[in-house]
Amino acid sequence: MIEPNEIEKTTAAIANKYRLSILLELAKKGSITGTGAQEITGLSQPCVSHHVKLLVDSGLVVSQKTGRCQKLSLNKEVFDKLAGFLKKLSE
Amino acid sequence: MIEPNEIEKTTAAIANKYRLSILLELAKKGSITGTGAQEITGLSQPCVSHHVKLLVDSGLVVSQKTGRCQKLSLNKEVFDKLAGFLKKLSE
DNA sequence: GAAATGCATTTAAACTTTTCGATATATCAG
């Protein structure tokens, strides 16, 4: 089950063109770094850091830090839960 | 297929507690009126009108006007498309 | 036709999000 609060957070996290482009790249590549996200979006580093934080806080994205690099990847369980909720609404 | 732009619009439309409560009520009841949406949310009439407009503009909700009443209902195809997109991301 | 009802629009205030420059911290390379 998914809580209204989690639905709000995850949909809000998706609802931005730069964050969406990061998510699409993650789906395509499996994982990227923060610097990779910067290259994709063309935004400043602090701005990307902020967007990545929103994605991670929403639960949609997982960040594993090794050394100074972060490895970002999708939390597929959360996508599944959200997709399931939306599918159920349309039945 | 669903365009990034449509993903942004629909997820943004969902990402609000009042709009989400309207969507949940629509899923439960099949349809409600603008006045019904007002009762559910407890918001002012212009504010609800604005939220309903966002939902309709996003394509998630359909409004059929008969006389002075509007009948709101879910556009299940759009929910399906969005759910399908999210499901695909998590594969 | 007058009053009431349902919804839309305008306007303006309050609030939130987005953005970037500056700065901080930690790690890695030489």
Add this chain to the structure above:
DNA sequence: CTGATATATCGAAAAGTTTAAATGCATTTC
């Protein structure tokens, strides 16, 4: 140790969203 790289945080400006009061406009009811 020094300089470079990756990321985080702070602060402030700009842009966008949310809200309600006031008003407008059809449509229904009496």
